[in-house]
Amino acid sequence: xxxxxxxxxxxxxxxxxxxxxxxxxxxxxxxxxxxxxxxxxxxxxxxxxxxxxxxxxxxxxxxxxxxxxxxxxxxxxxxxxxxxxxxxxxxxxxxxxxxxxxxxxxxxxxxxxxxxxxxxxxxxxxxxxxxxxxxxxxxxxxxxxxxxxxxxxxxxxxxxxxxxxxxxxxxxxxxxxxxxxxxx
Numbered sequence: 001x002x003x004x005x006x007x008x009x010x011x012x013x014x015x016x017x018x019x020x021x022x023x024x025x026x027x028x029x030x031x032x033x034x035x036x037x038x039x040x041x042x043x044x045x046x047x048x049x050x051x052x053x054x055x056x057x058x059x060x061x062x063x064x065x066x067x068x069x070x071x072x073x074x075x076x077x078x079x080x081x082x083x084x085x086x087x088x089x090x091x092x093x094x095x096x097x098x099x100x101x102x103x104x105x106x107x108x109x110x111x112x113x114x115x116x117x118x119x120x121x122x123x124x125x126x127x128x129x130x131x132x133x134x135x136x137x138x139x140x141x142x143x144x145x146x147x148x149x150x151x152x153x154x155x156x157x158x159x160x161x162x163x164x165x166x167x168x169x170x171x172x173x174x175x176x177x178x179x180x181x182x183x184x
Contacts, residue, residue, distance in 0.1 A: 062157035089131030119172025
């Protein structure tokens with residue numbers, strides 16, 4: 001079981017690497033790593049488990065965050081209608097996105113970043129993501145709202161990009177023209 005001790009922190013070189021594609025069909029080792037990513041985010045949202053193991057709550061985790069430079073992410077998040085998006089994907093890619101932008105009113109955080117980086121992180125309002133599930137079957141998901149932002153954040157990790165790279169350094173709370181403000 002992954003704990004906070006397994007999650008590398010900001011400044012570690014793996015977080016800035018471009019992760020490698022996972023060969024399909026996935027190996028048993030890669031399946032195990034992917035399953036452990038999802039297990040962490042699910043466990044971290046269970047108050048009892050999180051407290052027992054000292055897990056910081058998260059809605060997504062990417063393999064580079066546990067020092068594995070491979071294209072794997074896990075997301076466990078609900079949208080504004082309480083629909084659960086629980087996915088563990090190999091080689092996820094954004095295959096289309098809206099022109100319209102969105103951002104989280106409260107800003108973004110990251111399990112690999114201990115300090116706070118206040119500011120708006122512009123993201124696409126809607127994305128379509130294609131990837132492969134734990135059995136190597138292709139999956140295509142259309143996302144908006146918080147799930148869309150979460151997937152973009154995790155996919156950024158696969159490309160060595162941190163959420164704060166998107167914040168306008170000169171004016172962190174600058175109005176993002178025509179963007180949807182997401183309040184959660």
